[in-house]
Amino acid sequence: xxxxxxxxxxxxxxxxxxxxxxxxxxxxxxxxxxxxxxxxxxxxxxxxxxxxxxxxxxxxxxxxxxxxxxxxxxxxxxxxxxxxxxxxxxxxxxxxxxxxxxxxxxxxxxxxxx
Amino acid sequence: xxxxxxxxxxxxxxxxxxxxxxxxxxxxxxxxxxxxxxxxxxxxxxxxxxxxxxxxxxxxxxxxxxxxxxxxxxxxxxxxxxxxxxxxxxxxxxxxxxxxxxxxxxxxxxxxxxxxxxxxxxxxxxxxxxxxxxxxxxxxxxxxxxxxxxxxxxxxxxxxxxxxxxxxxxxxxxxxxxxxxxxxxxxxxxxxxxxxxxxxxxxxxxxxxxxxxxxxxxxxxxxxxxxxxxxxxxxxxxxxxxxxxxxxxxxxxxxxxxxxxxxxxxxxxxxxxxxxxxxxxxxxxxxxxxxxxxxxxxxxxxxxxxxxxxxxxxxxxxxxxxxxxxxxxxxxxxxxxxxxxxxxxxxxxxxxxxxxxxxxxxxxxxxxxxxxxxxxxxxxxxxxxxxxxxxxxxxxxxxxxxxxxxxxxxxxxxxxxxxxxxxxxxxxxxxxxxxxxxxxxxxxxxxxxxxxxxxxxxxxxxxxxxxxxxxxxxxxxxxxxxxxxxxxxxxxxxxxxxxxxxxxxxxxxxxxxxxxxxxxxxxxx
Numbered sequence: 001x002x003x004x005x006x007x008x009x010x011x012x013x014x015x016x017x018x019x020x021x022x023x024x025x026x027x028x029x030x031x032x033x034x035x036x037x038x039x040x041x042x043x044x045x046x047x048x049x050x051x052x053x054x055x056x057x058x059x060x061x062x063x064x065x066x067x068x069x070x071x072x073x074x075x076x077x078x079x080x081x082x083x084x085x086x087x088x089x090x091x092x093x094x095x096x097x098x099x100x101x102x103x104x105x106x107x108x109x110x111x112x113x114x
Numbered sequence: 115x116x117x118x119x120x121x122x123x124x125x126x127x128x129x130x131x132x133x134x135x136x137x138x139x140x141x142x143x144x145x146x147x148x149x150x151x152x153x154x155x156x157x158x159x160x161x162x163x164x165x166x167x168x169x170x171x172x173x174x175x176x177x178x179x180x181x182x183x184x185x186x187x188x189x190x191x192x193x194x195x196x197x198x199x200x201x202x203x204x205x206x207x208x209x210x211x212x213x214x215x216x217x218x219x220x221x222x223x224x225x226x227x228x229x230x231x232x233x234x235x236x237x238x239x240x241x242x243x244x245x246x247x248x249x250x251x252x253x254x255x256x257x258x259x260x261x262x263x264x265x266x267x268x269x270x271x272x273x274x275x276x277x278x279x280x281x282x283x284x285x286x287x288x289x290x291x292x293x294x295x296x297x298x299x300x301x302x303x304x305x306x307x308x309x310x311x312x313x314x315x316x317x318x319x320x321x322x323x324x325x326x327x328x329x330x331x332x333x334x335x336x337x338x339x340x341x342x343x344x345x346x347x348x349x350x351x352x353x354x355x356x357x358x359x360x361x362x363x364x365x366x367x368x369x370x371x372x373x374x375x376x377x378x379x380x381x382x383x384x385x386x387x388x389x390x391x392x393x394x395x396x397x398x399x400x401x402x403x404x405x406x407x408x409x410x411x412x413x414x415x416x417x418x419x420x421x422x423x424x425x426x427x428x429x430x431x432x433x434x435x436x437x438x439x440x441x442x443x444x445x446x447x448x449x450x451x452x453x454x455x456x457x458x459x460x461x462x463x464x465x466x467x468x469x470x471x472x473x474x475x476x477x478x479x480x481x482x483x484x485x486x487x488x489x490x491x492x493x494x495x496x497x498x499x500x501x502x503x504x505x506x507x508x509x510x511x512x513x514x515x516x517x518x519x520x521x522x523x524x525x526x527x528x529x530x531x532x533x534x535x536x537x538x539x540x541x542x543x544x545x546x547x548x549x550x551x552x553x554x555x556x557x558x559x560x561x562x563x564x565x566x567x568x569x570x571x572x573x574x575x576x577x578x579x580x581x582x583x584x585x586x587x588x589x590x591x592x593x594x595x596x597x598x599x600x601x602x603x604x605x606x607x608x609x610x611x612x613x614x615x616x617x618x619x620x621x622x623x624x625x626x627x628x629x630x631x632x633x634x635x636x637x638x639x
Contacts, residue, residue, distance in 0.1 A: 010286075021279055028272060037268055044275035051282035071291040075233045079278060082240045086271055089247050093260075093267050096251065100260045106268070 013054030020047030034094045034104040038087065045083050049076045121167045122178050125160035125186065126224050132156030133217035140210020147205040150197060150574070153213045157194045157220070164190055175292075177230035177365075180606035181445075184599050185227035185361050188449050192353055192456060193220035195578045199460035200346045202572025203253070206468050212252050215245035219354050226358050230610070232281045232291040235362060239277070239326070242358045243270050246351060250339070253347040262342025266351070269325065269335045277322025283315035284371070293370040297611040303373045316374045319366060320381060326359030327415040328352075328408075330389040337400075340408035345471050346575075348404050349459030352411045353452045360418060360448050368425045368441050369608050379426035379529055382419050383536055390416025390543045397550050401474050403462060406550060407455070410499060413547060414451050417514055418444050420540055424517045427529040442604035443513035446597060450498065450510040450589060457582025458495040461488050464571035464579060472567055475554060480563035488569070488576065489558045491583035498586045500551040501544050506589035509597065515540055 003011055024043030031037050054060055056072020094104055101108050133156075136149050143149075164186045169178045176182075196216060204213045222241025229235040247270070250263040281291075287308045288296030299305075304312040325332040340348040367378065393413030400406040421444025428440060465472045465481070465488065472478065481489040498507035518537040521530055589596050 014286075017282070024275070028268070034264070034268075041268075041271050041275060044272070045278065048275065048279040048282045051279070052285060055282065055286040069290070071233065072285060075236065075281075075285070075291060078233055078237055082237070082244075085240075085244055089244060089251075090267065090271070093247065093251060093263055097260050097264050100257050106264065 008060070010054050010057075010060050013050055013060065017047040017050040017054070020044070020050065032105050032107050034090075034097065034106050037106060038090050038094075041086070041090075042083060045079055049079050052076045052079075119174060119176055119178075122176060122228075124163040124167055125190070126221055128156055128160050128163060129217050129221040129224065132159075133214045133221065136210050136214035136217065140214065143210070146208075146210060147201075149210045149213050150201040150204050153197045153217055154194060156217060157190055157197060160224075161187075161190045161194070175231040175234045176228045177607075177610045178228060179603075179610040180599075181364070181603040181610070182228035182606075184445060184449075184603035185357065186224055188452060189220060189223045189227060189357060192357070192452050193217070193223075195456045195460065195582060196346070196350055196353070198574040198578040198581075199349065199456065199463055201574030202468075202570075203344065203346055203463070208252055212249065215248045215252070216350065218245040219249070219350070223354055223358055223361075226361050229365065230293050232285060232293070232366075235365070236274075236278060236281060239358055239362060240274060242354055243274060246270075246354065249347055249350055250343055254343040258342035259344075262339040265335055265342075266339045269332075270355075273322045273325030273332065275322075276318055276325075280315045280318030280320075280322060283311045284319065284366075287311050287315065293365060294611050297370045297372065300371060300373050312371075312374055313377050316367065316371060316377055317381065320363075320378075320385075323359045323363050323367075324385060324415075326355040326362075327418070328356070328412050329385055329415045329419060330392045330412065333389065333392065333412045333415070336412055337396075337405045337408040340404040340411075341402050343404075345404060345459045345462040345466065348407070349456050349463075352407070352455050352459070356411070356415065357448060357452060360444060363422055364425075364441055364445070364604070364607055368422060369611050372429055375426045375429035378429075379423050379532075382423040382426055383532055386416050386419035386423055387536055387539050388416070389413070389419060390540060392416075394543045394546045394550075398546070400550075401476070403472060403475055403478070403554075406475065406554075407458065410547070410550070411451075411455065413543065414447075414499070416543070417511065417540060418447050418451070420444075420514045420518050420536055421447065423536060424521055424533060427521060427533060439601060439604050440514075440517045441607065442597075442601040443510070443517045445603050446513055446600035447510035449596065449600070450506040450586070453582050453585050453589070454495045454498045454507060457579045457586065458492060458499075460575045460579035460582065461492050461495070464488060464575035465567040465569055467568035467570035470568075475557055477563075477565075477567060478554060478558050479561040480558075480566060482559035483562070484566040485569055488579065491579045492558065493555045494583045494586055496551040496555050498590065500548045502548075504590045506586045506593070508590065509593040511540075511544060513597070 003015065020043050024040045024047060027040030027043060028037050031040060052072040053076050098104050132152060136152060140149060168183050197213060200213065200216065219242050222238050225234060225238030225241060229238050247267050250266055254260060254262055284296060285291055287304055288299050290296055321332065328336040339351060390413045393409045393416060397406050397409035397413065400409060421440040424440025462472050494505065498505035501507045501511040515537045518533040521533045
């Protein structure tokens, strides 16, 4: 089944969501800057959000044949708020880390090992 | 009906109120010791409400079943013990936010305990995680503390995101965020075209929750973080997220996702075997006490996953509830583990002082003579964690191994033999684990030291560890009530996803539920 020849549906959104998820994971794994890692987290969370909204949308699901109610949109709103709370704490932690290490390079966090 | 669930949520409301009060007023009141008492009072009130308004919730987002009340008791009890153990730290070195954040984490766990909906479950899980970052940030001292905070934060946020991604797929195939409806949809098998998404949802949710319980290969943060922070923070991180992860596993993976058990038991089996072997083997080489206990907590996560493996395998057979129920054994083990872990970290808190906690195993030398009662309590915890009869940990291990060995296959081929192998790996691990637990006991009693431990961690920590030791002994000598409670909890978790379905279907038919959830699936691929 070729996505390119189809009208835009849930599957297309799932693919975009998966791309966002993978980009986020790669970003978290490769970025050495703590803020870069934070951006990766946001990408992963929004990839999941996109999936929720795509599954919940009745427009995408062929003229309301499969409505899932508003649950998907609701959980996406919750996730946005939680992501904001996490970002606030992330910035506090990063600032504090910078005060101690004079860098935001996470590779310097290697004191504890063994 | 709504009054019922409002009253049911009184413990959560109390804790939210008290925690907010502490965080807001903490700025203005200089006398810090008061906040531990306020927090303890809030938890006692919450416990009274849990007792009074037990299982009266209507359907909706909450499952007010025996599972919820078992976990709520465990959580409120653990919260009270943790507040006691942290009393000294929170009045000497910490701001009021410390104990406030602890209450928020307990509140999140209470929500997870009765969540029957993915939204509420995720909010509850985050409400456990976010305060724990603040606790780590406030509780850790110096460069190692900050490093531990940064490591834990980034990995934990990532695991939450992975869990959420899995939830999204589960929502897609289940057609709802409500676990009862997901179960009703999936009981006939995943709709065609969605098989891949079902397996993806299972693997992603399992991975995200495996991080919370520190199971391999997501365990590597635990030793670093526990070592870098204070003993009381280590206790919080070893207990609260683990309860959250196990409960979410029971509610979502254990009962609400039928039809995925084939993938499920293979995955859980490999992870369980890997986790306990890795944890126990690496613990043998450690000299830092908190690092050793971190590896021990990893190993215990592995034992608990035996229960999940049995539950997954049992989903495939005809009769789902046998006398040796995997989920019940897992919940019992969780409670026993929580008691012993809080106890041993509380004892370590007591043995240290404000400046420096007890760091290495060698520093515990001579405790048998200088601090006989604390040493005895630590010995009780070590024997319980090692699974020596007649202590509580023995019954926990017995239940788990018995559930794996006694597993009767219906038409599911293969699972029985592998579960037997898993039980044997578990037994071998228990023998290896005895090595490092007994080493601590031997150091305390058979080695002398000219520099005795400070023992300035405060009366609260001492009392908490003493109570834990008594409870471990009591459960060990009289395991019956708790075994029954855990068995009822597991049964309730199973039946409430099914029984509610009948009630909700009736509600939908009567038109009292505003949205209809019974459309035909059409093919997205």
